[in-house]
C-alpha cells in the first residue's frame with residue numbers, strides 16, 4: 001500500500017522547509033531587537049487549556065480541535081470501561097497563545113512588579129477545517145506575546161514590529177492592509193454584545209442558521225460569517241467603536257496616535273472581531289491585497305487582558321499576534337511570479353534561495369577519490385559547501401551531476417594534480433578552467 005500525507009497536511013520539501021527556517025530566523029532576529037525571547041510549549045496540552053483559554057463557543061475549540069487519546073485510553077473507552085476524565089483529555093494545539101499563558105502561570109514568569117516579558121515562537125498548529133488554498137489542517141504559525149503591559153504604547157510597539165517583519169520579508173507595504181479595531185472590555189463589551197444579539201434576532205429571517213444559533217453564545221462571530229447575505233446584514237449592525245467606554249476610547253485613540261507618530265498607515269474596521277473569545281480592546285489584522293484569494297489574512301492578533309486570570313494567574317495585561325507561514329509563502333510566491341512575468345514589483349524571494357554547493361569534487365580514479373574525500377572534509381571545516389561523487393560515476397557523469405546541483409565550481413582531481421598538489425578548477429558559469437594550488441583553494445572559493 002502506498003501511503004499519502006493526510007488531507008489538509010503537506011510535506012515541506014527542501015525549498016519550503018528552507019523558506020520556513022528563513023522566515024522564522026528573520027522573525028526571531030527582528031523581534032530580539034524588541035526584547036523578545038524564544039519559547040517552546042508542548043504541541044498538545046490538556047483539553048481544558050483550550051476550552052477555558054480560548055472558549056468552547058468558538059469554532060476553533062468547539063468544532064475544529066483534534067483530541068488526542070493514547071491507545072490505552074482509546075481501548076478503555078471502546079471497552080466501555082471508563083469515560084476519560086477531563087484531566088486525561090489532551091488536544092493538539094489549535095494556536096499557541098493559550099499554551100504560552102499556561103506556561104507563564106505555571107512557572108510564575110511574571111512575578112508582581114516584574115518588567116514585561118516578551119516571547120516569540122514558531123511551530124505547527126492543528127485545526128480540522130475544510131482544506132483550501134492557503135488553509136491546512138496542520139499549519140505553521142510564527143507568533144509573539146508581550147505580557148505585563150497595559151499601556152497603549154505596548155499595543156503600538158507590537159503592531160509596528162509586525163509591520164516591520166513583513167517589510168523584512170520583502171512584502172511591499174502597498175500590497176498590505178492593516179486593519180484595526182477595539183473590542184472594548186468588561187465595562188463596555190457586555191452591553192455591546194447584547195446590542196448585537198438583539199440585532200441578530202431582529203434579522204433572524206435573513207441571517208444563516210449558524211449566525212442565529214450563535215446569537216446567545218457568541219454573537220460577534222456573525223461579523224465573520226462567510227455568507228454574503230449575512231455580511232450585508234452585519235454591515236449595518238451596531239458598531240463597537242460607537243459604544244466604547246471612556247477608558248477603552250482613550251486607549252484606542254492613543255494606539256492610533258502612536259501609530260501615526262511611527263508613520264504606520266492603517267484602516268479602522270469596526271467589523272473586525274478576532275475569532276477568539278479572549279481578546280479585549282485592540283485587535284488588528286494584516287491582509288494581503290493580492291495573490292491570496294479568499295484566505296487573504298497574513299496574520300493578526302490583539303490584546304487579551306483577561307486571559308492570564310483564566311489560568312489562575314494574577315490579572316495580567318498582555319497582547320500578541322500570530323502570522324501564518326503558508327499565507328506568507330503564498331504572498332511571496334505571488335510576488336515572485338509577478339516579477340518573473342516582467343512585473344515592476346519589488347521584494348519577495350530571498351527566502352526561497354536554497355543554498356547551493358560551492359564546489360563539486362570530480363575524481364578520475366580511486367586514488368583521487370581518497371584525496372577528494374579528505375579535501376572535502378578540510379573545505380567543509382573551512383566553511384565551504386562541498387559535494388563529491390559517492391557512486392563511482394564516470395567523469396562525464398560527475399560533471400552532469402555538478403551541473404544539476406548547480407555547483408559554482410567543479411574541482412577535478414587526477415594523478416597529475418595529486419602529484420603537484422594542485423586542483424583543476426572549472427568555473428561553471430564562465431566555463432573557464434585554471435590550475436590552482438591546493439593551498440590557495442579556500443581563498444579562491446570564498447565568494
Ligand SMILES: [Zn+2]
Pocket residue numbers: 207208209210211222225226227230
Ligand atoms: Zn451567517
Ligand SMILES: [Zn+2]
Pocket residue numbers: 184185186187188189244245246247248249
Ligand atoms: Zn471599555
